[in-house]
Amino acid sequence: MRTLFPKALQAAAALLVLTSATAMAQDYPWKPTKPITLIVPWGAGGATDQVSRLTAAILEDELKQRVVVVNQPGASGALGKKNAWEAARDGYTWAAGAPKQLGTYKLLGQWDTWIDDWHLYNTVTNVPLVSVNPNSPYKTMADFVAAMKAGNVTIATAGAGSSGHAAAEALKGVVGGNYRHITYDGGNPAVVATVAGEAQATTQLASEQAEMVRGKRLRPLAVLSDQALEIEGYGRIPPVTEFIQGKLPVLATTFGIFLPKQGTPPEVIETLNRIWATKIPNNAKLRAYTLEKGAQFTPGAGQAARDKAWPEIQADAWSFHAAGRTKMSPDELKIPRP
Numbered sequence: 001m002r003t004l005f006p007k008a009l010q011a012a013a014a015l016l017v018l019t020s021a022t023a024m025a026q027d028y029p030w031k032p033t034k035p036i037t038l039i040v041p042w043g044a045g046g047a048t049d050q051v052s053r054l055t056a057a058i059l060e061d062e063l064k065q066r067v068v069v070v071n072q073p074g075a076s077g078a079l080g081k082k083n084a085w086e087a088a089r090d091g092y093t094w095a096a097g098a099p100k101q102l103g104t105y106k107l108l109g110q111w112d113t114w115i116d117d118w119h120l121y122n123t124v125t126n127v128p129l130v131s132v133n134p135n136s137p138y139k140t141m142a143d144f145v146a147a148m149k150a151g152n153v154t155i156a157t158a159g160a161g162s163s164g165h166a167a168a169e170a171l172k173g174v175v176g177g178n179y180r181h182i183t184y185d186g187g188n189p190a191v192v193a194t195v196a197g198e199a200q201a202t203t204q205l206a207s208e209q210a211e212m213v214r215g216k217r218l219r220p221l222a223v224l225s226d227q228a229l230e231i232e233g234y235g236r237i238p239p240v241t242e243f244i245q246g247k248l249p250v251l252a253t254t255f256g257i258f259l260p261k262q263g264t265p266p267e268v269i270e271t272l273n274r275i276w277a278t279k280i281p282n283n284a285k286l287r288a289y290t291l292e293k294g295a296q297f298t299p300g301a302g303q304a305a306r307d308k309a310w311p312e313i314q315a316d317a318w319s320f321h322a323a324g325r326t327k328m329s330p331d332e333l334k335i336p337r338p
Helices: 004-025 047-063 075-086 099-103 141-149 163-175 187-196 206-214 266-278 284-293 302-322
Strands: 036-040 067-071 093-097 118-126 129-132 153-157 179-183 219-223 229-231 235-237 253-260 296-301
Touching: 036 047, 036 075, 047 067, 047 093, 047 118, 047 187, 047 206, 047 253, 047 266, 047 284, 075 093, 075 099, 075 253, 099 118, 099 253, 099 302, 118 206, 118 266, 118 284, 118 302, 129 141, 129 206, 141 153, 141 163, 141 219, 153 163, 153 187, 163 179, 163 187, 163 302, 179 187, 187 206, 206 219, 206 229, 206 284, 219 235, 253 266, 253 302, 266 296, 284 296, 296 302
Parallel strands: 036 067, 036 093, 153 179
Antiparallel strands: 093 253, 118 253, 118 296, 129 219, 229 235
16 A cells, blocks of 8 residues: 555646646636637638638637637628628637738739738648549540630639639639639539539549549549648549649648737737647647648647738739739739749
8 A cells, every 4th residue: 555655646646737737828818708700701611611610610729718600701702801890909809811902902902901811720721723523524634625726615713812812823823714603602503513513623622522523522622732732531542743734833721820910909819829739730630621621730820820811822822913803913912933
């Protein structure tokens, strides 16, 4: 008993230390007293909606308060973000989406906001796929490129300025030709429309297409990247660089949540900074999501989050400008060519 008793005391002491450390880790400066609204500015089921709901559940566990996800699609994501911007600056209304769009709304004449107006909290990064309806005549990426050069392709995306639209424009910029753009209020509706035959192809993100690819309801032709993509339950999707010549711009899209800088209480920001520093990078559910969806786990906050989004902003800005879709030159916003 003499040998067991000290061990029992040691175990109890270790448990007490662990419990105290856990309590301290969760003793955040902000303790919300009512539900938080997270506005997803796209339709249900798309890339933003998927990862936002997962992130909301994680934040609920940390903050011990409900995080209610509300879908408000429209104006290529600008409508929902504007509603978050115009809400009371008390920390209880957040926006979700791709931070790179905060750097292109001005260029496209959609909204006078800028990436530095927001606190950024990144979670994952997705890449776009070129996928077609299985009944389409395009069996290979070479078939698709030939049809695009002839201007015979219809492509469904989440709308002007969306990740899918930027991908289609970038591809057109390299191979030439044209396409007919069919827009929807989100990536998931665009993918579903392609499955239904409303469009021949989609260039939306892999995370939005993964289920349909696994179910053989979409035929993936290439990932718009210089590296192959592995989708769990399907296999390898070749990079577009195996089929075309010419340098594609950065087509990755990072996702996260953001809050207005001006007026948001500092204790709210400090709390989120702590969560992104200690909890989000180690979250097993977010890691599992990226493996299932063919995404990358890229958590980051503050300047690191901005640095991650900046090359994406450069790529989209100059791609849209080359396509004649901008209201000003990216140079006016000091966005250098990539």
